[in-house]
Amino acid sequence: MSQHSLETLSSSSFDIVIAGGGLAGLTLARQLRRAHPSLSVLIVDREKGPLPEATHKVGESSVELGSRYLETIxxxxxxxxxHIFKFGLRFFPGGGELPIHERMEIGPAQEPIVPSYQLDRGRFENDLRRMIVEEDGAVFLEGVKVENIELGTGGERHRALLSSGEMEREIDARWFIDATGRSAVLRRDLKLTRGSGHTAHSGWFRVKGRVDITAFSPNDKRWTEAAWAEHRWRSTNHLMGNGYWVWIIPLSSGNTSIGAVVHEPPHSFDKVRTLERTRAFIQEHEPxxxxxxxxxxxxxxxxxxSYANNIARGWSADRWALVGEAGAFVDPLYxxxxxxxxxANSFTEEMIRADLAGEDLEVRAxxxxxxxxxLVSGSTDIYRRAAPVYGHPRAMHMKVYWDNFSYWSYPCQFYMQELYRLTGEKLTAVSLVGxxxxxxSNYVQKMxxxxxxxxxxxxxxxFGGMPHFPSVLIDAHMNLRNELSPDEALEYMRSQLVLAEEIVSEIAIRVAFEVGDALLDAWIEQSELKTFNLRLSSARIASEPLxxxxxxxxxxEIERDLERTLGRGESNSSEGAVRERLAHLIVDDLGARVVQ
Structure with missing residues (x-):
């Protein structure tokens, strides 16, 4: 499959060398060759192909942003x-001991408007190895190790020693990209790893054949005859409980990926350390x-x-970059x-574009x-406190509503409208919205x-349809198809932020009435509500008994939207108690709200 072996490699100098031929490295090579066809690109991977079709790697399920990236290259x-068209994300929070039809189901009832895919990584990477050589003209070396890297500074070229068996060869490059996955050669050597405040672990395996979740309760007609029943298997299905979730992901090879994710606390790594322990954990929590x-x-x-981490920096004016898991990793839930x-790949392409244009790489890096x-920190915050929410059906329903809205309104638009290409004051204006x-989002996660x-x-x-039709979620999802100028994109993000403010205020009021008078003070203290820069509508609180x-x-309109999607909440707290405890946040006119 390789265009060259180390012995027959025709050149020792390249514009770009990518260490690591996994999904990040292969897609970056394709992206760079298509964006800058005059540049020579070498990919070096220590694994010799072909990879087993059921190769065991992280990242079998994609969502809208990543799927758009794959389509654009x-x-x-x-x-x-x-591969398989994904039927969205589907959640079953709490009740692991119950038959599946007696649990709450949160997910789409219709085919998602913006597509995403279930990826069989072995098949995908084998095909990408072939495509980047035959279609894109990159040079690919497989079964070759990067033994040593000498990073150049101040405009000097990078040097790397490659080896295959007893054969060694030195190469040099203007750009060096670390795509070595969890080996993270540069991140470790340069001490760039940073903590994320999120401790979670995972153990996963593949089984032969399709695991169809609809077949779990074959005798319940409401479950088996739902309009979406025949499509459930194409979803990424999450069986959830306090501090854990278990995924079921279909693969195009006909097999199924099963994985258990545990948060610490309450669960330790020992719960998923081995196959036997992972299966025992599933037996205990999802019998x-x-x-x-x-x-x-x-x-x-x-x-x-402990799969999650952030990084100090991922790009340098000395022309190196970190992509994929060689950089940061967040959490697999969404x-x-x-x-x-x-x-990371698109930021790297932007750095290389800026280099070719003679722009200031220090500023861009x-x-x-x-x-x-x-982006990594903001995304990680979605998961850090989520352990108890995974076992609470209505809290999880509310979480999915908010997380979808914010994801489609900011990160997706930031990427799809290529706002990362902005610089200076224009980029700052976008960042302030983010x-x-x-x-x-942190307010919501805490509450x-x-x-x-x-x-x-x-x-x-x-059943909780997510996204529910009609709703602001459907609007946000459909708007991912729009092409906007940077100014239009910023204006759209700001208009969505106005809705976001009201959504979070409504969530605060709904939960305040849910917890009851006896728990209201404890909820306010645990959620740190007194520190929130938030305003709650006095009129909305007065409407609760209506x-x-x-x-x-x-x-x-927004309050009705949440009620249509999530159902009416329980009024366990008195209006007087809510007004008294939240007096510092209540205003008569939300139009007076000022975002700081």
Missing amino acids: GLRDYLVKN RLYEILEGYEVLDFRTVK SPGTDFIAF RELSMQYRS QRYVEL LAAWASLKQERPKGS RGLARRRALS
């Missing part, structure tokens, strides 16, 4: 033909799934301890791995590193975690 037709899996052959197993490949760190989204910790609940066998048409007329 010319892979849409390939993905449609060779129905365990019984189903007893009939399947296990193909492989892998585990990762399948963002390919998203962060898209960010600093700006892009700051953007990436902020900072407020992160601040609001939901405190609610779930203080007042646990069992599922009731209901019913029917009077209530509908009293609620704003």
Whole structure:
């Protein structure tokens, strides 16, 4: 498959050398050759192909942002033909001991408007290895190790020693890209790893054959005859409980990926350290799934301890970069791995474009590193406090609503409209909007975690359509198809931020009424509500006891949207208690709200 062996390599000098031929390195090579066809690109990978079709790597499920990236580098037709259209994300929070139809189901009822894919990584990477050589003209060396790297400074070229068996060869390059995955050669050598405040672990395996979640309860007609029942298997399905979740992901090879993710606390790495312990954990917390899996052959197993990390910087004016897991890793819950490949690869292409244009690389490296760190940190915050929410059906429903809205409104638009190419004051203006989204998101995560910790609940066998039609979520999702100028994109983000402010205010009011008078003070303390830069509508609080048409007329459009999507909340707290405890946040006119 290689265009060259180390022995027959025709050149020792390249414009760009990419160490690592996994998904990040291969897609970056394709992107760079298509964006800058005059540049020579060498990819070096220590694994010799072909890879097993069921090769065991992280990142089998993609979402909208990462899928758009793969499509923009010319892979849409390939993905449609060779992989599985994903039927969205689907969640079953709490009730692991119950039959599946008695748990709450949160997910799409219709085919998603913006596509995403379930990726069989072995098949995908084998095909990419071929495509980057045959279609894109890159040079690919497989079964070759990068033994030593000498980074150039001040305009000097980088040097690397390559080896294959007893053969060694030195090469040099203007740009060196680390795509070595968790080996993270440059990140470790340059001491760029930073903590994320999120401790979680995972153990996962593949089984032979398809695991169809609809078949878990074959005798319940409401479950099996739902309009979306025949498509559930194409979703990334999450079976969830306090501090854990288990994924079920279909692969185009016909096999299925099963994985357990545990947060610490309450669960330690020992729970998923081995295949036997991972299966025992599933048996304890998801016994129905365990019984189903007893009939399947296990193909492989892998585990990762403390998988999340951030980085000090990912790009340098000395012309090196970190991409994929050689840089940062967040959390697999919402399948963002390919998203962060898209960010890092596109930031790298932007640095190379700036280099070719003779622009200031110091400024670009600093700006892009700051953007990436902020994106990683903001995304990680979504998961850090989520352990109790995973076992609380209605808190998880509310979390998915907010997380979808904020994801489609800011990170997706930031990437899809290529706002990372902005610099200076224009980039700062976009960043300020992003900072407020992160601040609001942290409010939501704290409020939901405190609610779930203080007042646990069992599922009731209901369905929560997500996104619900019609809703602001559908609008935000459909708007991902729009092409906007930078000014238009910024204006759109700001208009969505106005909605975000009201959504978070409504979540605060809903949860305040949910927890009850006896727990209200504890909820306020645990969620740190007194520190929030947030305003709550006095009129909305007054409308809580209303019913029917009077209530509908009293609620704003956003408040009605949340009630249509999430259902009406329980009014366990008195209006007087809510007003007294939240007096510092309540205003008569939300139009007076000033975002700082």
